[in-house]
Amino acid sequence: MDGGYGGEKSALASELAQVLAMVRELEARMDQDPLPAAARELCAELASSVDRSIRIARSCCGDSPASGAGSPTATAAMPPPPSPRGGKSIGLRTILFVSSEKGTPCVRRQLRAASVQDAAALDDGLSWRKYGQKDILGAKYPRAYFRCTHRHSQGCLATKHVQRADGDPLLHDVVYHGAHTCAQAAHPSAQQLRQELQLQPGHGHGAQEDQGASLLALETEGLRAGLLVEPMTPYWFASAAAAGDGADFAGCFPLLSPTALDWQLRSSHPAGSLGVGIGMEFETQFEELFTTNATEPFQWDLYAAN
DNA sequence: TTAATTTGACCTCT
DNA sequence: AGAGGTCAAATTAA
Numbered sequence: 001m002d003g004g005y006g007g008e009k010s011a012l013a014s015e016l017a018q019v020l021a022m023v024r025e026l027e028a029r030m031d032q033d034p035l036p037a038a039a040r041e042l043c044a045e046l047a048s049s050v051d052r053s054i055r056i057a058r059s060c061c062g063d064s065p066a067s068g069a070g071s072p073t074a075t076a077a078m079p080p081p082p083s084p085r086g087g088k089s090i091g092l093r094t095i096l097f098v099s100s101e102k103g104t105p106c107v108r109r110q111l112r113a114a115s116v117q118d119a120a121a122l123d124d125g126l127s128w129r130k131y132g133q134k135d136i137l138g139a140k141y142p143r144a145y146f147r148c149t150h151r152h153s154q155g156c157l158a159t160k161h162v163q164r165a166d167g168d169p170l171l172h173d174v175v176y177h178g179a180h181t182c183a184q185a186a187h188p189s190a191q192q193l194r195q196e197l198q199l200q201p202g203h204g205h206g207a208q209e210d211q212g213a214s215l216l217a218l219e220t221e222g223l224r225a226g227l228l229v230e231p232m233t234p235y236w237f238a239s240a241a242a243a244g245d246g247a248d249f250a251g252c253f254p255l256l257s258p259t260a261l262d263w264q265l266r267s268s269h270p271a272g273s274l275g276v277g278i279g280m281e282f283e284t285q286f287e288e289l290f291t292t293n294a295t296e297p298f299q300w301d302l303y304a305a306n
Numbered sequence: 307t308t309a310a311t312t313t314g315a316c317c318t319c320t
Numbered sequence: 321a322g323a324g325g326t327c328a329a330a331t332t333a334a
Contacts, residue, residue: 130311132326145325149310161325 022167107176107193110165124189126180128160140166148182156182158190 128146135142141164148156158180165171179185179194 129309131328133312134324134326137323143324147326159325 018171109174109176110171124174126158126184126187126189136163139163148180148184150182150184154182156180156185158182158193 127149129149129151130144130146132145133142134145143161143163145161146159148154148158150156158176158178160174160176162175163173165173176193180187180190184190185194
């Protein structure tokens with residue numbers, strides 16, 4: 001352990017290095033033929049990364065968040081990197097996409113390591129055996145395929161594949177297919193995965209069945225949100241301030257969809273009335289809500305903003 | 307010696 | 321035909 005602020009300094013350094021890499025990539029794309037979607041994605045990533053950097057810097061330097069929103073206890077409890085789910089993974093930020101593509105539910109996580117060294121620790125605590133690796137068209141890094149070590153001995157069909165994100169060696173895309181049915185199914189990670197895999201379209205959210213739709217679950221530092229979205233299209237959070245006028249919900253985050261529609265995530269949970277400032281960055285709101293009300297389940301709904 | 311990883315070949319799907 | 325996913329023999333590590 002590197003007690004004190006060592007870990008956070010390293011996280012900050014890697015976060016800033018990532019920002020730099022994205023800026024350079026963005027610069028390079030400016031000269032190309034219109035690639036609005038790619039540029040927009042980069043901008044969203046950039047904004048999100050800067051936001052995280054600022055928060056890390058604040059926590060490292062003992063700077064108060066100065067927002068006036070949220071309770072002091074909440075901000076004091078905030079920064080230590082989350083310990084996501086029992087395993088050795090130091091996964092710092094997780095985004096879950098629960099999809100029903102090809103009829104087989106899967107869970108997609110984006111795990112960011114604090115440093116290149118930490119990337120090896122993106123282990124989820126479960127035992128996997130690598131059975132293949134493939135270069136993916138247009139991707140900088142190959143995709144590695146894993147299946148459960150106990151596939152043959154216990155007939156466990158769980159698989160996953162891991163791919164490093166282009167332009168960001170710290171970001172890993174992990175897609176899980178199937179839940180563990182072997183002995184390690186009792187492992188916290190496997191149990192959570194099983195739970196997530198049960199979040200399928202038409203189940204448990206009151207959302208109507210929609211042909212080809214997927215359930216998108218977002219998780220930031222353990223706080224979860226679930227919503228029904230269009231078929232497995234990538235979504236990004238915009239960092240713009242929310243504008244939930246007239247709504248009863250204090251927690252209201254903008255979600256930018258590739259269909260050019262603006263969406264808003266609204267919390268119907270009492271936690272939404274915790275006095276969180278509307279103008280704060282969504283991730284900060286997420287963390288504020290989570291740290292002040294971590295034990296409560298959250299329910300979210302997706303609204304078109306226009 | 308056993309288990310895990312690597313890697314080229316093969317299969318399936320679009 | 322090409323891309324993604326899986327198989328299995330060869331190789332490496334424990």
